Amino acid sequence: MNVWSVSKTLEEKTMRNLPSELIEDILRRLPVKSLKRFRSVAKAWCSLIDSDRFIKMHLRHSLTSLSNRHLITGGAGVCSVALDSLDKAHAVKPPFDCKSGDMISYSCNGIFLLMSDPPVLWNPFSREYRVLPDCPVEYAATAAECYCNKAGYEFGYDSRNDDYKVIRVLDFRHKITHAPMANETKIYSLKSNSWRRIEPLPYPLLFLRLNWRVHVNGVLHTLVPDPDNVYGASIMCFSFETERRYQMLLPRRIRIKGFDVSLDVTGGCLSVVCNNLDMVVVWVMKEYGVNDSWVKLVSVTPPVFEGNDYVKPLVYSKEGGRVLLLGKTLFWYDLRNQSVDYVFIEGLPFVFYAEACVESLVSLGGEIKNWGCEKEKRKDKTTKKRHPLPPPSEIPQAFPRSWRVHVNGVLHSMVRGSVSENEARIMCFSLETEKHHRTMMLPNGNKLRGVDVGLNLIDDCLSVVCLSRSGVGVWVMKEYGVDSSWIKLVSVTPPAFERKHYADPLVYSKEGDKVLLNCDNERLVWYDLRKKSVDYVRVDGLRSSFYAEACVESLVSLSGGKGGIKNLGHEKERKKEENKEEEVKF
Incomplete structure (x- = not known):
């Protein structure tokens, strides 16, 4: 032996x-x-x-x-960062087809909900996933009076029945006034793998836009208007165990007037984030359901963040003395010293959103379907109905330069507001449903006085370019469809551009710390996001006046499956051969 x-x-x-x-x-x-x-x-x-x-x-x-913890980031691809080290971002490729603009929900016991079409429950650590079955619309309104504006999805855990559940809310609006008419609410059970209809929510989806993502203690939470409350708002709670809703009060000492208020989760506790131009304040409910247990956790002021930037609390440090916050970048906030320590992670894109999570072996049960095959089967079994476009009189006048912006399968255009010529909003046209399905808010409200505004695209993120006498500002929507996620990415002043001209963001550098801008259609410049400096680019052979679009090489075929697209090179060679044969015969 x-x-x-x-x-x-x-x-x-x-x-x-x-x-x-x-x-x-x-x-x-x-x-x-x-x-x-x-x-x-x-x-x-x-x-x-x-x-x-x-x-x-x-x-x-x-x-x-507090072990096996990670940050999962979305935006320009999915990445995972170990919270113990916070040193390097590792790309995570989902084992199914997904678009870069598909939103990833918060994590519940290591599971995420990918809000795609159809939605997918996904455990990125075990690599298991489950495609949710079809959920037909049952709302009995006639097509002549309303349209479906938006679908909202969120999920959570029912500990009593040991079941993961997904809630879907469809928001229906009046076709002419766009006023909320009704909503349809359904709930999905992972155990039964089926949807069923429940009592509709008493609020339009407008109020559930960002705050509906907050899951604590088996309960979903969102801010809703409350005229009887001195604060003007309260917290609506939806229990996954009882499938009933109830209300919870905001902190008694909270200031709402002049603040943008949202809900979040910090260290497994419900939190309220209040931010405006001057400060960001984070309140935490130490004992769930006890209103007297609200405490002020964080209070930060510029230059730690830029005014109107959305600041999100992510997680406590292992020692509990610091909180990791996400603004335009990641930074640790020391709760005792009230100091800030910035975090730089290798491989992390400059624009991203993040959710804290824990690794788990939680299984999604039953047969795990291949999403790509499912989508192909759906295409074969169903024929897509074509929806006629509304008459031109019903479509608001689009601004120039803006109808060419395509993100997440949706075309976007700037349109004028119905109240004033100095107001605007973003109209969205879905190429899947072929409908104008919603409108979005601009990052600085809807005001246009003294500002030339245009839409653009940078690394699959919707962006808004604002040109005024004082400079050019570029805003980016970090989370697609979430109005509160707009952040100011670029601020350029003369002489980097001329006041009467325009600046287009084209692409990030590979390191993610610079943005290439096309200024005045006459020059290219790199804008350094950290140093806020400009570096002019000289390109051999480039004309003095031009326009530019960033693109990626691809092998995408335009054959459409019939007839084939002729290869021009092969066609020329074939014609040469035919001409030679004719010459020989002659």
């Missing part, structure tokens, strides 16, 4: 003699990637790791010990 065989035999005997309690205690501390690998060590290990008891034990240990 050789040395290797003796060593292997000793290892196997040692493994067999280890108490099962010790093996469990060791395994529950490991990350999911290692556990997936160790399933092949022995049948007993595989059975243990796959068992519901161990899955819950592993999750409980990770939550209580």
Whole structure:
């Protein structure tokens, strides 16, 4: 018997003699990637790791010990960052087809909801996913009087029934006035893999736009208007266990007037974020459901953030003395010293949104479908109905230069407001449904006086360019469809551009710290996002006047499946051969 065989035999005997309690205690501390690998060590290990008891034990240990925590970022692709190190972002490729503009929800026990069409529940650590089944619309309004403005999806955990549930709210608007008419609310159960209709919510989806993403203690939370409340707003709660709603009061000392108020989650606690041009304040409910337990956690002022920037609390440090905040960038806020420490992560795009999460082995149950195949089957089984466009009189007048902006399968255009010529909004036309399905707000409200505004696209993010006498400002929507996620990316003043001309953002640098701008259609400049400096670019052979668009090479065919697109090079060669043959014959 050789040395290797003796060593292997000793290892196997040692493994067999280890108490099962010790093996469990060791395994529950490991990350999911290692556990997936160790399933092949022995049948007993595989059975243990796959068992519901161990899955819950592993999750409980990770939550209580604050281990195996990550940031999942979206925007320009999905990335994962380990919270213990915060040193490098690793690209995560979902095992299904998704668009860069598809929103990723908050995490619940390591599971995310990808708000695509159709929606997908996804565990990025175990790489399991489940495509949600079709959910037909049952609202009995006639097509002549209303249209479906938007669908809102969120999900959470029902601990009583050990079930993950998804809620879908469809918002219906009047075709002429665009006023909210009704909403249809349905709920999906992972256990039954089916949808059912529940009592509709008493508020239009307008108020659920950003704050509906807050899940704490098996309950969804959102801010809603409350005229009877001295603050003018309260928190609506929807329990996944009882599938009923109730209300909760805001902190008593909170200031709402002059602030943009939103809800979030910080360290598993419900939090309220209030921000305006002068400060950002974060309140946290230390004891869930107890109104007297609200405490002011964070209060920061510029230049830590720029006015009107949305600041999101993400997670506490392991020691509990700091909070990780996301504004235009990531930074730690020291709760004792009230100081700030900026975080720079290699490989992270400059514009992104982030959600804190914990690794888990939570299974999505049943058959895990291949999304690509499902989409192809749907295409084969159904024929797409074409929707006639509304008459020109019903379409608001679009601004010049703006109808060419395509993001997330939707065309966007600046249109004038119905109240004043100095107001504007963004009209959206879906290429999937072929309908004008919603409008969006501009980053600085809807005011246009003294400002020339245009839409653009930068790295799959919708952007707005504002030109005034004082300079050019470029705003970017970090989370598609979320009006509160607009951030100011670029601010350029003369002589980098001429006051009467325009500036287009084209593309980020590979490192993500600079933006290429086309100024006046006469020059290209790199704008450094950190130093806020400009570096002129000289390109050989470029004309003195030009326009430019950023693009990527592709092999995308335009054949459409019939007839084929002729290859011009092959056609020329064939004609040459034919001409030679004719010459020889002659």
